[in-house]
Amino acid sequence: MNEPWGPHDLGGQKGGPVDLAEHDTAYWEWQIDAMIRLSLKKGLISDFAELRDGVEQLTQDDYDRCSYYERWAKSLAHTLVSRGVVSDEQLTKQIESVRRRQEAGA
Amino acid sequence: MNVPLFDVGQRVRIHDRTPPVHHRVPNYVKGQVGTVERVCGMHGEPEKFIRGDGNPRQRIYRIKIQQENLWQEYQGSARDCLEVEIFEHWLEAAK
Amino acid sequence: MTDHDHDHEHDHSRTFQADHAEPTSDGARIGLALRELLIEAGHYTAEEEQTVIAAMQGASPRDGGKIAARAWVDAEYKKRLLDNGAAAIRELGYEIEPYEFTVMENDSSTHNIIVCTLCSCYPRSLLGMSPAWYKSSTYRARVVREPRTVLTEFGVKLTNDIDVRVHDSTAELRYMVLPERPIGTEDWSEAKLAALITRDSLIGTQRELVLP
Numbered sequence: 001m002n003e004p005w006g007p008h009d010l011g012g013q014k015g016g017p018v019d020l021a022e023h024d025t026a027y028w029e030w031q032i033d034a035m036i037r038l039s040l041k042k043g044l045i046s047d048f049a050e051l052r053d054g055v056e057q058l059t060q061d062d063y064d065r066c067s068y069y070e071r072w073a074k075s076l077a078h079t080l081v082s083r084g085v086v087s088d089e090q091l092t093k094q095i096e097s098v099r100r101r102q103e104a105g106a
Numbered sequence: 107m108n109v110p111l112f113d114v115g116q117r118v119r120i121h122d123r124t125p126p127v128h129h130r131v132p133n134y135v136k137g138q139v140g141t142v143e144r145v146c147g148m149h150g151e152p153e154k155f156i157r158g159d160g161n162p163r164q165r166i167y168r169i170k171i172q173q174e175n176l177w178q179e180y181q182g183s184a185r186d187c188l189e190v191e192i193f194e195h196w197l198e199a200a201k
Numbered sequence: 202m203t204d205h206d207h208d209h210e211h212d213h214s215r216t217f218q219a220d221h222a223e224p225t226s227d228g229a230r231i232g233l234a235l236r237e238l239l240i241e242a243g244h245y246t247a248e249e250e251q252t253v254i255a256a257m258q259g260a261s262p263r264d265g266g267k268i269a270a271r272a273w274v275d276a277e278y279k280k281r282l283l284d285n286g287a288a289a290i291r292e293l294g295y296e297i298e299p300y301e302f303t304v305m306e307n308d309s310s311t312h313n314i315i316v317c318t319l320c321s322c323y324p325r326s327l328l329g330m331s332p333a334w335y336k337s338s339t340y341r342a343r344v345v346r347e348p349r350t351v352l353t354e355f356g357v358k359l360t361n362d363i364d365v366r367v368h369d370s371t372a373e374l375r376y377m378v379l380p381e382r383p384i385g386t387e388d389w390s391e392a393k394l395a396a397l398i399t400r401d402s403l404i405g406t407q408r409e410l411v412l413p
Contacts, residue, residue, distance in 0.1 A: 002122070002124075002133040002134065002136050002137070003124075003133060004133050005124055005129075005133055008319055008320060009132060009133050009318075009319065010318050010319075010338055010341045010342040011132040011133065011134045011135075011318035011319075011341065011342065011345045011346075011369065012132075012133065012134035012176075012177070012342065012345060012346045013338075013342035013343075014342065014343075015338060015339035015342040015343045016339055017339070017354055018334050018337060018339045018340045018343070018351060018354050018355075019333070019334060019337060019339065020334055020354070020355070021333065021334075022332065022333060023333040025330050026224065028224040028229055028232065028233060030254045030257065030258070031232070031233070031236055031250065031254070032232040032236070033253075033254075033257060034250045034253040034254050034257070035232070035235065035236050035239065035245075035250070037253050038239075038244070038245040038249060038250065038253060039239070039244075042244055042245060044239075044244060046161075047150065047152070047155055047161065049128060049150075049152035049155050049156055050156070052128060052152070052319075052320055053127075053128040053152075053156050055320065056128055064338075066226075066228045067226075067228070068321065068336045069228070069229070069232065070226060070227075070228025070229060070231075070232070071228065072232075073228050073229065073231050073232030073235065074228055074231055076232070076235060077231045077232070077235050080235065080239075085239075085244075086235065086238050086239070086242075090238055091231070091234060091235065091238065094234035094235075094237055094238050095227075095230050095231060095234040097234070097237075098230045098233050098234045098237070099225075099230055102224065102225050102230075130319060130371050130372050131371065132318050132319060132345075132369060132371060134345065134346075135369075146301055146373075146374065147301055147373075149299070149372065149373040166301075166372050166373060166374070168303075168374070173348075173365075173367075176345075176346075177346050180346075180347075181347060181349060181350065182348070182349045182361065182365060183361040183362075183363075183364055183365070185364040186348070186349075186364055186365045186366070186367075187364070187365075187366055187367070188345055188366075188367045188369065189366060189367070189368050189369070190368075190369045190371045191369075191370070191371045191372035191373065191374050192371070192372070193372065
């Protein structure tokens with residue numbers, strides 16, 4: 001078997017038993033999904049390949065720690081910042097705003 | 107080029123290479139030989155797209171590989187197989 | 202539940218399902234912040250978002266079940282479905298553009314199972330949201346290499362007279378398994394047949410359908 005090319009290239013790796021627990025999709029996860037579809041529809045990104053590429057470029061640690069939708073969110077953020085749709089500064093400020101509101105129980 | 111390079115039933119080898127860009131070939135099938143299970147349609151090739159070569163359409167083939175060829179310690183029937191979809195430029199005819 | 206086995210350099214053993222997270226995780230906050238910026242900048246509206254979410258939530262394995270039941274009762278339809286899935290489902294009002302919808306038929310000597318090892322591709326517009334386990338590193342890593350063992354974890358035990366075909370959805374095809382029609386359903390209505398079909402039987406982690 002060849003070396004995995006990235007953290008996503010999982011086929012054939014060893015692993016423990018598959019966890020069969022069901023997880024309802026949280027509303028924020030649906031919102032991430034919708035954001036991806038709308039970004040494509042509105043031409044903010046041109047191809048889903050850009051997002052897969054972004055996920056594949058996550059570090060092994062990030063990939064392992066993050067859930068499915070967290071990975072896509074990080075990839076979309078990276079892609080939109082590099083495309084100039086949003087700036088790193090704007091995003092940092094907004095993340096801080098989200099954090100403050102969540103901590104205040106909003 | 108719209109005429110398929112490979113036919114159903116033909117033996118093909120999947121290239122064993124690791125381009126430094128997004129590509130849709132899992133590590134475990136690189137270098138493997140299989141047979142064409144079906145000739146599929148033309149689709150935008152993501153590797154070329156990510157490289158910035160535009161979004162050229164290329165043919166996809168479904169390749170069937172015997173599991174016992176993939177894994178040394180495979181547990182199962184000799185008829186078990188693994189099937190993947192591979193873009194044409196990753197394939198070459200095999201004996 | 203968290204049990205990381207590090208006895209091998211490339212052993213990515215995971216028993217923890219890292220598919221579900223709280224909105225307070227840093228990845229979730231990035232996503233939520235990005236969403237607010239995009240809506241604020243007018244790239245899309247909250248209404249458009251709701252419409253997209255409602256459409257996604259509207260899809261479920263019942264749709265896959267309807268397609269499978271039609272194939273069971275109509276032999277000509279089944280041929281069309283197996284030959285060109287995208288065209289056949291269009292007859293029933295479903296669309297999966299730009300993907301090639303590919304249906305794999307189970308029978309007495311064949312069992313099909315679907316995975317996307319690279320990223321969890323799944324025909325969501327036809328089957329609804331993919332299960333957490335389908336997106337897990339353990340399923341993606343192991344099912345291509347030891348499908349029969351993984352199947353036993355799902356309660357499916359196969360003898361070697363049944364061939365196992367694993368389909369890794371690596372490019373632009375999207376898959377569904379057509380389960381074998383159970384014996385004793387010969388005069389059932391299409392609706393009653395469709396109700397038998399489960400999400401897991403359409404992915405391939407279930408083989409026998411349970412009659413009520």
